[in-house]
Amino acid sequence: MKTKINLIILFLFVLCSNKLIGQIISGEANPCPEVNYQYSFSGASFNNYFLWSVVDGTIVSQNTNTVVVRWNRNITDEGKWRLRVQYETFGTGGTSGGSTYKDLDVKVKTASRYNISGDKEIPGNFTGTKTYTANIVNPNFPAASFLWTTNTGIQTITTAPTINLNINDTQLRSIMVAGKASNCSEWGEMSKIDVYFTSIITGPAQTCAEDIYTIVNPGIVTLENATNVATLTALGNNQWKVTRIGTANGTVKLRSAVNGRIYDKNIMVGGSTVIGFENLDHLEAYDYETFKVLQGTGNVKYEGSMNLNNYESAGQTSYSWSLVSKSAGSPIVSWTASGNYVQVSSRGAGGWLVLQCVITNGCSIETRNYRFYFGIEPLMP
Numbered sequence: 001m002k003t004k005i006n007l008i009i010l011f012l013f014v015l016c017s018n019k020l021i022g023q024i025i026s027g028e029a030n031p032c033p034e035v036n037y038q039y040s041f042s043g044a045s046f047n048n049y050f051l052w053s054v055v056d057g058t059i060v061s062q063n064t065n066t067v068v069v070r071w072n073r074n075i076t077d078e079g080k081w082r083l084r085v086q087y088e089t090f091g092t093g094g095t096s097g098g099s100t101y102k103d104l105d106v107k108v109k110t111a112s113r114y115n116i117s118g119d120k121e122i123p124g125n126f127t128g129t130k131t132y133t134a135n136i137v138n139p140n141f142p143a144a145s146f147l148w149t150t151n152t153g154i155q156t157i158t159t160a161p162t163i164n165l166n167i168n169d170t171q172l173r174s175i176m177v178a179g180k181a182s183n184c185s186e187w188g189e190m191s192k193i194d195v196y197f198t199s200i201i202t203g204p205a206q207t208c209a210e211d212i213y214t215i216v217n218p219g220i221v222t223l224e225n226a227t228n229v230a231t232l233t234a235l236g237n238n239q240w241k242v243t244r245i246g247t248a249n250g251t252v253k254l255r256s257a258v259n260g261r262i263y264d265k266n267i268m269v270g271g272s273t274v275i276g277f278e279n280l281d282h283l284e285a286y287d288y289e290t291f292k293v294l295q296g297t298g299n300v301k302y303e304g305s306m307n308l309n310n311y312e313s314a315g316q317t318s319y320s321w322s323l324v325s326k327s328a329g330s331p332i333v334s335w336t337a338s339g340n341y342v343q344v345s346s347r348g349a350g351g352w353l354v355l356q357c358v359i360t361n362g363c364s365i366e367t368r369n370y371r372f373y374f375g376i377e378p379l380m381p
Contacts, residue, residue: 025083025104032184033073033110041065045087046096055082057106071108074189075138081106111143111179111188112136114161118175124197124217127168132193134161134177143179147187150175170197170217199256199263203242206268206315208363210243213265219258226252230269244269249362251315268315271362279307286378293344293374302374305343310361317361324354324369333374342370349375 023043031037041050045065052059052067056076060068071081083104089097118132134146148163149155151173156163165175174194178187203213207230215221215238223232223242229250233241242254249270256263277285283304284292293304310317321337331348335355344353353372358365371378 023102025085025102027083027104029104029106031071031106031108032181032186033071033108033188034186035184036060036068036070038066038068039083039104040067041085041087041102043087043102044090046090047088049088051086053084053086055080055084056108057081057083071106073108073110073186075110075112075141078138078140079107081108109181109184110141110186111181112138112141113189114143114146114177114179114191116175116177116191116193118193120193120195122167122172122195122197124170124200126197129164129166131162131164132175132177134179134191136161141188143188144182145180147178147180148175149177172197196259196261198261199258201254201256201263201265203254203265203267205266206271206362207242207244208270210241211267213240213242213254213267214238215240215254215256217256217258219256222255222257224253224255224264225250230267242267242269249312249364266315268362271315271360271364272312273310273317273359273361273364273366274312275359275366275368276309276311277306278309279305281305283372289368290371290378291373292376292378293346293372295349295375301347302349303343303345304372305341308340308342308357308359310359315362317359320358320360322356322358324356326353327351331374333372335372344372344374346374352376 025039025041027039028037048064050064052062054069057069057071060070069083083106084101086099086101088099091097114134114136116132117135119130136142146158146161148158152171172195174192176190176192178190180187197217199218200216201213204211218238221240223230228245229248230245230252231243235241247270249272252267252269253264254267281304282294282296283306284294286292293302295301296303308319319340321342326333331346331351333346333351333353335344335353342355351374355370357368357370
């Protein structure tokens with residue numbers, strides 16, 4: 001009896017072994033991307049039932065226990081390519097023993113995506129060579145070679161992740177790169193960097209009547225803030241003329257808009273000088289150019305300061321100071337100035353000082369002579 005039971009157990013073991021041994025998926029486990037590969041499942045399935053599925057690939061065709069797959073070139077995380085076949089085992093009494101599956105993990109010989117580094121903004125008048133570098137995103141999938149292409153039709157293959165592009169015009173808009181494994185024909189995921197050329201506007205910063213401006217790589221050219229101030233005329237050959245309207249004063253912008261990017265040049269039209277003073281410190285004004293320096297404390301008995309101001313400025317105003325004359329002997333008088341600020345000083349009363357300031361605002365130039373009297377009444381004209 002015991003021998004009979006052992007024979008039955010052995011028979012069942014052999015039967016199960018015949019159903020399970022060799023149940024594998026055979027085929028290329030290290031394929032190239034975007035190429036068709038055939039895979040086969042060597043096991044049996046109840047009622048000849050097989051259900052194939054794939055991760056990061058496409059089933060091209062299937063026939064019961066065989067399937068043709070094309071694997072994607074793009075990498076998900078660290079690579080999740082997988083082929084699965086679902087089938088049914090054999091139960092007792094000619095019934096199904098239930099559903100199960102078999103997986104085949106695949107590592108596609110694809111190349112990582114590469115980010116491109118290099119100059120995106122290029123001066124409109126640049127000619128020469130620019131270097132661009134492909135930087136790997138996933139170091140587990142390095143490329144053996146690189147395909148570089150541009151919108152201008154350049155196409156070249158390098159083994160190093162860099163390219164030197166010769167630039168002699170402003171037509172370049174985009175640079176693309178893809179890598180691939182050494183023995184595969186398909187390139188990996190393509191990356192792109194957009195480049196653009198700037199406009200360069202040259203010409204005077206101010207105009208009193210009219211002036212000509214040159215724009216390298218011009219786009220849509222306009223004159224901003226110019227109503228009743230100036231007009232713009234296109235002359236051709238990348239040149240434009242800005243013309244002052246009558247005696248108008250103001251600051252306009254000569255603008256070139258290229259592919260959504262704005263390039264401006266500020267131009268002062270005309271100019272105006274209406275000069276006053278403010279922030280008087282130990283100064284008493286007798287008129288717009290004559291001041292008495294009031295007594296203070298300390299070693300410097302008389303010290304005063306003030307700021308000039310252009311109240312109708314049409315842009316930047318400059319101030320240039322110089323000494324016209326001063327009293328000789330004792331007390332010694334001195335002065336210092338920077339921009340629109342001036343300071344005068346003396347250790348005693350009785351001295352005087354005359355300073356000249358040339359004030360420039362665009363085309364308007366005004367000269368003022370400022371007289372300072374230390375502790376004494378000014379000699380009025």
